[in-house]
Amino acid sequence: MITLDLSKKDFLRDVMGHYMQELGCKNKKVLVVNADLSGTCRNRDFAVEFPTRTFNLGIAEQNMVSFAAGLAHEGFIPYAFSMAPFITMRACEQCRTDVAYANLNVRLIGTYAGVSGGISGATHWSIEDVAIMCGIPQMTVLEPCDAIEAQKMLEETLSYNGPIYIRSSVEPVIRIYNADYDYKIGKATEILHGDDGAFICAGITVKYAIEAAKNIAFRTRKSVRVIDMHTIKPLDKETVLDAAKTGNIIVAQDHNVLGGLGTYIGQFLAEKGIGIHFAIAGIPDKFVAMAHAPYLYHSFGYDADGLEKMMLEMLGE
CATH class of the missing domain: 3.40.50.920 (Rossmann fold)
Incomplete structure (x- = not known):
């Protein structure tokens, strides 16, 4: 289950963004919603494979989250991507009232967690997102540490009930887990x-x-x-x-x-x-x-x- 390969380095936004294509193949209800950051969030492969299941709401995170909530009300599983500070702070009310209050199956994916944004500065750091999202009832909060865990985590979100926020770093991570890693939400x-x-x-x-x-x-x-x-x-x-x-x-x-x-x-x-x-x-x-x-x-x-x-x-x- 654990490999600890220090020589292998992965970038989680690449892993998660590209893996969305596989999730889309496994479940036709999976949709991707962007706020004009498909390049930053690395999910363009999904848009190429599933153009009718991809939505770009422009630089309007509040609208994006509300739109994702509407999709979830119709039975879809929307994955809304943005930078962590934007999706948790600019769209905080929508995450709380539109998504969590109705206990919808919306997946909020925030990259640039913590200070991993480095020289992008405080506007692109997310140093308070866990406090914000954990304070919202019914919201599950996750954070992967390597590529395998990120993929397993996304797999689990297909069948998990309720809203989920996933924060991820843009700094490189080492390879910690093997492909047979038995990941479960809620079990460390x-x-x-x-x-x-x-x-x-x-x-x-x-x-x-x-x-x-x-x-x-x-x-x-x-x-x-x-x-x-x-x-x-x-x-x-x-x-x-x-x-x-x-x-x-x-x-x-x-x-x-x-x-x-x-x-x-x-x-x-x-x-x-x-x-x-x-x-x-x-x-x-x-x-x-x-x-x-x-x-x-x-x-x-x-x-x-x-x-x-x-x-x-x-x-x-």
Whole structure:
């Protein structure tokens, strides 16, 4: 199930955009809706193969989401693509009222998650999308960490009931899973086992957590668990409880430290009365100057170096 091939690099927007063509072949109800970003979101193959099932609403994300809701009311499964900040903020009311309130099978795909947009700057960063979308009742929130998981995730959306938001990075990811990966929405995946601590992460931070855990094992012989929490909402509480047995949890997220995966895990542990060492590695609650994404990851402390340092301090090493 797990391969950990560091030599293979994939771009998730390429993988997901191109894979839409296969979804279209499997289910005639699959439609693609764009806001003039078919090139950016890499789904032009679908338009070529299925021109009558492709709709471009122009640079009008609110209209796009409402249009997708109408299609879902008619029994179709629309996949609405845009950049994460645009689809979650500009069309927030439509995501909430038109889509989620009616519990429609609309799939909202947002690329440029976190600060992966790099030098595109704050207008193209999505540092608050998880907080926004998790706050909408009936909305499922997902984030893939590699190409295989992204494909399996899209497959699952064909039969899943209710609205889904998928956020994805535009930074390259490593190959983590094999083709036989048994992906399930709502069930986290343990990539590396460990008893001394745990990294719980999603998306781009997964590869950094793997590297950090391996470095810690080599240098200290401490074993640190790496959990891919690909489903941010609903949270896999059973896996979180098991990770808490290590006594040390760091949640790594390409998102504001407020309102993201770490907030939900911390709240859950507090409600259960579980006292452990706990920290969130993420984007500080402030706007910063634009820079390339890897530099920002390092600056914010959730690349491999930052996560390794944070965990070693937590372990008292």
